[in-house]
Amino acid sequence: MPSKKEIVGVIRKVGRATKPFQLPITTKIGQSHDPFRVLISTALSPQTRDTVTGPAFTRLMGLASSPRALLALPEKKIQKAIYPVSFYRIKAKNVRRICxxxxxxxxxxxxSSMPELLALPxxxxxxxxxxxxxxxGKTESIPVDTHCHRIPQRLGWLHSRSPVETEKKLMELVPRKYWKEFNNTFVKFGQNICLPLGPKCGGCPVSKQCKYYREVYLNKNRAKSELSLKKK
Ligand code: SF4
Structure with a gap:
């Protein structure tokens, strides 16, 4: 288990390495500091790529950008605006119910509290x-998406069966002042380097600190070179 200092070191390295990449959609929309825009964009985002969520959100906001105006839209119209986000029918229904x-x-x-937000559909x-x-602007948790769930496990920081369990463990491991940075940089890291399938371990800035690199990537490469030597 790495120390807090080592974890902060990894977060910083990942932050530097991912600086050139596009901001995740939530961070981008979050720059408006508008809770309603953040809420609606994140409600559209589960199981959907940022490249799909972003344009869908823009189309929807082009039609209506307040709770009252959105509620006035027929569900079919919302569905049409947000398609092809995954589960667009359910999400359209939820957007109206939230409003x-x-x-x-x-x-x-x-x-502006976690319990009240969690009560929304x-x-x-x-x-x-x-x-x-x-x-x-209140950091009360570490939002854990698929990347924030997968990467700490690859790094060997924790073992977890669910994002909720990962969040709980991360909140113990990562110093609070890095919670926001962790989410932002690890989402970018997962979208661009530590990909779900075929992570780019060869050029990874934190490979020396990574369990997957030591135990899977290097072994695979060793096996590959042994095989090619045998063939010669
Ligand atoms: S070495 Fe590979 S698995 Fe480990 S963090 Fe880097 S990209 Fe991800």
């Missing part, structure tokens, strides 16, 4: 955490 609750219970505003810990961080 209805915001209007009925929160005076048309996005609530389709909002889990990742979305709630992202809204808190990028919408309200």
């Amino acid at each position: 209805k609750i915001l209007l009925e219970k929160h005076k048309g505003k996005v609530p 389709g909002v889990g810990r990742k979305i709630a955490g992202l809204v808190m961080i990028y919408g309200f």
